Amino acid sequence: MADRAALMEAALESFPEGIAVLNAGGEVSFWNQAAEAITGYAGAELVGRPLPAALEDLVHEASRRQEAHPHGGRGSLVHARHKLGHEVLEVSRVLELRDGLGGRMGSAAVFHPAESLDALPHGESQEDELVVASQEDMEERLRAAFEDFARGGSPFGVLWIAVDQARELRKTHGVVACEAMLNKVEHALKQGMRPAEELGRWGVEEYLVIAHEHTARMLSARGKALAGLARTADFRWWGDLVSITVSIGAAQAEAGRDETLAQLLERAREAMAASVDAGGNQVTPTPGSETCLPL
Numbered sequence: 001m002a003d004r005a006a007l008m009e010a011a012l013e014s015f016p017e018g019i020a021v022l023n024a025g026g027e028v029s030f031w032n033q034a035a036e037a038i039t040g041y042a043g044a045e046l047v048g049r050p051l052p053a054a055l056e057d058l059v060h061e062a063s064r065r066q067e068a069h070p071h072g073g074r075g076s077l078v079h080a081r082h083k084l085g086h087e088v089l090e091v092s093r094v095l096e097l098r099d100g101l102g103g104r105m106g107s108a109a110v111f112h113p114a115e116s117l118d119a120l121p122h123g124e125s126q127e128d129e130l131v132v133a134s135q136e137d138m139e140e141r142l143r144a145a146f147e148d149f150a151r152g153g154s155p156f157g158v159l160w161i162a163v164d165q166a167r168e169l170r171k172t173h174g175v176v177a178c179e180a181m182l183n184k185v186e187h188a189l190k191q192g193m194r195p196a197e198e199l200g201r202w203g204v205e206e207y208l209v210i211a212h213e214h215t216a217r218m219l220s221a222r223g224k225a226l227a228g229l230a231r232t233a234d235f236r237w238w239g240d241l242v243s244i245t246v247s248i249g250a251a252q253a254e255a256g257r258d259e260t261l262a263q264l265l266e267r268a269r270e271a272m273a274a275s276v277d278a279g280g281n282q283v284t285p286t287p288g289s290e291t292c293l294p295l
Contacts (some may be wrong), residue, residue, distance in 0.1 A: 019293035023106040026050050040083030051191040054081035059109045062092035077266040089114035121265050123203015131201050136202035145210050146261040149253050153286040157219040159209040161266040164245045164280035166205035177237045184233040216252040223248040247275035249284045
């Protein structure tokens with residue numbers, strides 16, 4: 001058993017991402033070398049103690065966002081502060097650790113700097129080849145549109161769209177029924193795409209639209225129009241009619257705002273999660289734009 005534990009610890013030490021393991025009391029019980037390099041904090045000064053306030057979001061805020069949006073499989077974008085004092089943006093995933101009887105033993109956070117190439121927040125792909133391919137294609141288009149905007153080009157914003165009925169339909173009727181419904185939704189959305197807009201699958205139950213509206217208000221109105229199109233998707237499964245609605249988060253890029261593409265997408269994802277929390281069938285702009293727009 002001791003050999004197995006030593007082998008496991010050696011494997012975690014060599015892991016390229018930062019790993020923090022906290023016990024049930026919130027004290028650090030493991031902190032690997034990558035975590036030291038990323039944060040500047042050595043394991044020797046953290047093990048046996050609670051995380052310092054500068055690093056708390058790696059676990060607590062990331063966990064809160066995962067609970068609010070459980071399909072964020074690639075992690076949540078959170079802020080931490082390096083030991084030297086500068087702020088760092090991290091992508092963190094948190095796992096609850098439980099014993100054989102289901103009792104909570106603690107938690108583990110796996111994190112890496114947001115400059116990593118795959119740091120853009122996505123919906124969950126579950127290794128579906130079509131979803132992964134769509135995400136990769138949309139990433140290229142997103143980066144191109146964002147870079148063009150940063151150089152003074154076309155206005156740019158994103159609409160993160162979740163299909164409200166997808167998760168329940170997947171549970172009750174299976175993957176085939178859910179995919180058939182999503183195909184109907186995608187077809188309906190494509191009918192309303194403007195020439196410069198891009199639509200792509202961004203997760204198992206989610207889509208992303210790259211839009212070029214001039215203001216946050218116009219972007220929200222565009223989201224409302226697309227939500228109306230989604231509701232026109234006539235989907236029946238074995239004679240049962242499923243009324244389709246969507247939850248949308250809208251995030252407009254703003255000139256002069258010091259923001260990365262990953263941060264823009266995270267704003268859209270959080271706004272979409274707020275639409276879900278509000279009961280679905282909503283468009284939620286990011287803070288400072290407007291309030292939820294029931295459809």
